[in-house]
Amino acid sequence: MIKRSIIICMLVTGFATVSSYAQERKEPPRRDPEELFKKLDTDGDGKISKDEADKAEHKMIKDHFSEMDTNADDYISKEEFKAFKPKGSPRKKG
Numbered sequence: 425m426i427k428r429s430i431i432i433c434m435l436v437t438g439f440a441t442v443s444s445y446a447q448e449r450k451e452p453p454r455r456d457p458e459e460l461f462k463k464l465d466t467d468g469d470g471k472i473s474k475d476e477a478d479k480a481e482h483k484m485i486k487d488h489f490s491e492m493d494t495n496a497d498d499y500i501s502k503e504e505f506k507a508f509k510p511k512g513s514p515r516k517k518g
């Protein structure tokens with residue numbers, strides 16, 4: 425019976441699709457500064473250049489580049505990156 429083998433084939437293909445879909449679901453991304461840094465440092469030299477910041481999907485990096493680059497060497501080192509805290513709620517101390 426050809427028809428039957430077609431149905432089996434369809435079932436197998438369908439199952440394979442479902443299982444590969446399940447495998448694609450990875451664990452949710454963590455907000456780990458190290459991970460984010462690695463993502464931003466596309467050439468992997470251990471620092472984020474202005475060029476890399478420009479290409480970053482996080483516009484925040486570009487906007488705050490000079491703030492993050494505390495020693496003004498035009499690169500954000502991992503230390504500078506981790507030390508940076510975006511000002512969520514500006515408050516003034518008297």
Ligand SMILES: [Ca+2]
Nearest residue numbers: 465467469471
């Ligand atoms: Ca880099």
Ligand SMILES: [Ca+2]
Nearest residue numbers: 493495497499
């Ligand atoms: Ca720097």
